[in-house]
Amino acid sequence: xxxxxxxxxxxxxxxxxxxxxxxxxxxxxxxxxxxxxxxxxxxxxxxxxxxxxxxxxxxxxxxxxxxxxxxxxxxxxxxxxxxxxxxxxxxxxxxxxxxxxxxxxxxxxxxxxxxxxxxxxxxxxxxxxxxxxxxxxxxxxxxxxxxxxxxxxxxxxxxxxxxxxxxxxxxxxxxxxxxxxxxxxxxxxxxxxxxxxxxxxxxxxxxxxxxxxxxxxxxxxxxxxxxxxxxxxxxxx
Amino acid sequence: xxxxxxxxxxxxxxxxxxxxxxxxxxxxxxxxxxxxxxxxxxxxxxxxxxxxxxxxxxxxxxxxxxxxxxxxxxxxxxxxxxxxxxxxxxxxxxxxxxxxxxxxxxxxxxxxxxxxxxxxxxxxxxxxxxxxxxxxxxxxxxxxxxxxxxxxxxxxxx
Numbered sequence: 039x040x041x042x043x044x045x046x047x048x049x050x051x052x053x054x055x056x057x058x059x060x061x062x063x064x065x066x067x068x069x070x071x072x073x074x075x076x077x078x079x080x081x082x083x084x085x086x087x088x089x090x091x092x093x094x095x096x097x098x099x100x101x102x103x104x105x106x107x108x109x110x111x112x113x114x115x116x117x118x119x120x121x122x123x124x125x126x127x128x129x130x131x132x133x134x135x136x137x138x139x140x141x142x143x144x145x146x147x148x149x150x151x152x153x154x155x156x157x158x159x160x161x162x163x164x165x166x167x168x169x170x171x172x173x174x175x176x177x178x179x180x181x182x183x184x185x186x187x188x189x190x191x192x193x194x195x196x197x198x199x200x201x202x203x204x205x206x207x208x209x210x211x212x213x214x215x216x217x218x219x220x221x222x223x224x225x226x227x228x229x230x231x232x233x234x235x236x237x238x239x240x241x242x243x244x245x246x247x248x249x250x251x252x253x254x255x256x257x258x259x260x261x262x263x264x265x266x267x268x269x270x271x272x273x274x275x
Numbered sequence: 276x277x278x279x280x281x282x283x284x285x286x287x288x289x290x291x292x293x294x295x296x297x298x299x300x301x302x303x304x305x306x307x308x309x310x311x312x313x314x315x316x317x318x319x320x321x322x323x324x325x326x327x328x329x330x331x332x333x334x335x336x337x338x339x340x341x342x343x344x345x346x347x348x349x350x351x352x353x354x355x356x357x358x359x360x361x362x363x364x365x366x367x368x369x370x371x372x373x374x375x376x377x378x379x380x381x382x383x384x385x386x387x388x389x390x391x392x393x394x395x396x397x398x399x400x401x402x403x404x405x406x407x408x409x410x411x412x413x414x415x416x417x418x419x420x421x422x423x424x425x426x427x428x429x430x431x432x433x
Binding site: 064066069070073076077080101105108112151153154155156160161162163211212240242243244245246247258259260261262263266 | 288291292295296298299302303316319320323324327328330331332334335336337339341342343365368369370371
């Protein structure tokens with residue numbers, strides 16, 4: 039009898055089989071197992087970013103580097119140091135001696151006027167002389183690689199050399215470059231071309247004033263400031 | 276009626292299963308990161324926009340006043356002077372609202388009990404959402420007593 043039934047099942051004939059009511063139902067054992075498995079998967083997925091975070095210091099630090107670069111450009115006047123004497127007027131000294139090595143840090147904030155309550159520089163107010171000096175430095179192809187070092191974009195971390203790429207531009211609020219009509223070129227446009235794909239590019243925009251708007255196009259007047267624009271800093275590796 | 280004893284999913288079992296499934300879903304939802312990296316970057320960018328904008332408006336003149344100083348002074352001491360609306364108009368000059376960055380401006384001072392007292396407000400783009408970023412700038416008037424006011428700029432991105 040059993041032999042005959044097995045043969046009928048193999049042939050696809052289930053007419054003589056009485057189905058149990060428990061077949062096809064989800065059992066509690068299965069539910070418990072799948073719940074525990076789901077909990078495990080969720081915990082694993084939520085922990086994965088933290089597991090790899092210590093190994094990803096290079097990839098996760100692009101935004102702070104972009105932030106830092108924008109800070110030193112907008113809120114610092116730079117440092118020129120020679121024989122123990124320090125000044126923020128690096129643009130005058132490299133114009134006189136073309137001595138880029140003595141520039142310790144590049145900053146674009148203008149020196150504070152004598153009547154100002156600011157101590158050294160006026161944050162957010164960029165010096166036209168410093169901007170021109172930086173653009174001239176970039177145009178000097180023999181020395182343009184030094185800009186990366188002076189902006190702190192070539193550092194050594196745990197014995198590894200980290201070389202950041204950058205693109206720094208002064209733009210109008212509509213995205214077009216602030217135009218220098220005297221040289222018939224963008225006022226400040228330095229660095230590499232921004233890659234279209236394949237890397238993470240971190241972008242920081244700062245609203246800045248330019249202290250001398252003579253022969254500049256695309257400026258915007260804000261408050262008492264005749265020429266306001268955006269300093270756009272892009273960093274990637 | 277025949278009693279079924281073979282692991283059928285009856286009412287209590289179904290409720291237990293439902294609780295388990297809801298528990299897993301709730302745990303997964305809570306475990307998901309609350310903010311993505313992009314949103315974090317946007318908060319930083321909004322704070323920078325706000326601080327830079329107020330710094331430019333508060334740029335010191337040779338008489339030690341600023342454009343922002345005059346707006347607060349006009350609002351506090353002038354008649355029908357709407358400093359908050361004037362600041363909003365300067366924000367519109369940046370055209371950043373065209374990129375979806377909107378603002379609300381308030382000029383406030385503080386009561387002796389330490390509560391915020393809004394003197395003048397301009398919200399041309401409606402009320403800010405909960406994830407808006409607020410930056411502030413203190414403006415000191417000597418009138419003839421020293422009075423400290425705060426310009427609050429709330430920015431959000433849509």
